[in-house]
Amino acid sequence: MKRLALWLLTGLVGILTLVSFASAASACGWVFYQPEMPAKLRRE
């Protein structure tokens, strides 16, 4: 059970990281809200 939860959380982290990268690569947020971008994703 614990292993399954860990497996699911890892999958969730993967999906959320993918969403973060896709959003950072876009010109801006897809709707009318743009969250503060983390330093790791910022291109300066």
Next chain:
Amino acid sequence: MIRKHFLSAAGFIGSKVGLSPEDQEVVAYGLEVTFSLIISLMLTLVLGYLLGIITETIMVALVWMIVRSLAGGAHCSTLWRCAIFSPLVMIFLGSAARLFSSFDQKLVIVIILLCGFIALTITSIWAPADNAKNRILSASRRRKLRDKALAVEITMIMLLLLACHFTGNEYSSLLVAAGLAMLVETLTVSPVGYSVTAFLDKLLEGMEKAVWRGGEQR
């Protein structure tokens, strides 16, 4: 304010999976983006369904997000204002598309051409729109995004015109919805769009404050 909750949720997930603080911030950002998208889309689809314009609303949302990811645009300052503003704009466009679809096929073609022409003009002048939270500082990245936005818009206009030619008036509400979504999304890239969005953001902020004050008095 709400960012704190996403950070603590990411902290919880990170402690289980073993993420560094920087990676937890990336996960929190992903949670915030996903949450704002789901809230806005859910409200848009529910309202669209209740008003009987679900297909037009889906078309508007789809075109809106594709063009916005490349051309950018103005933003509301909080997630909740976005959750109110995005569905209202998309529902308004869906309703307008339903209204215009009753027009003659030639007029639908003219509407699509007009929307496309204005969208392309604005994109070539102002896109990609900059915003304080996601700066586009590199000139080459700006050029790439603008070129991609123009290419996507030209492709969309061609597809809409072809679809209008081959399907007649059968799907004209969907075609007009796509044209209007492209037009209004690119309008938010222009300085006028920024001013209008800032004004509406302030208006919603005033309403928010009035509601909170009302709650405190009670």
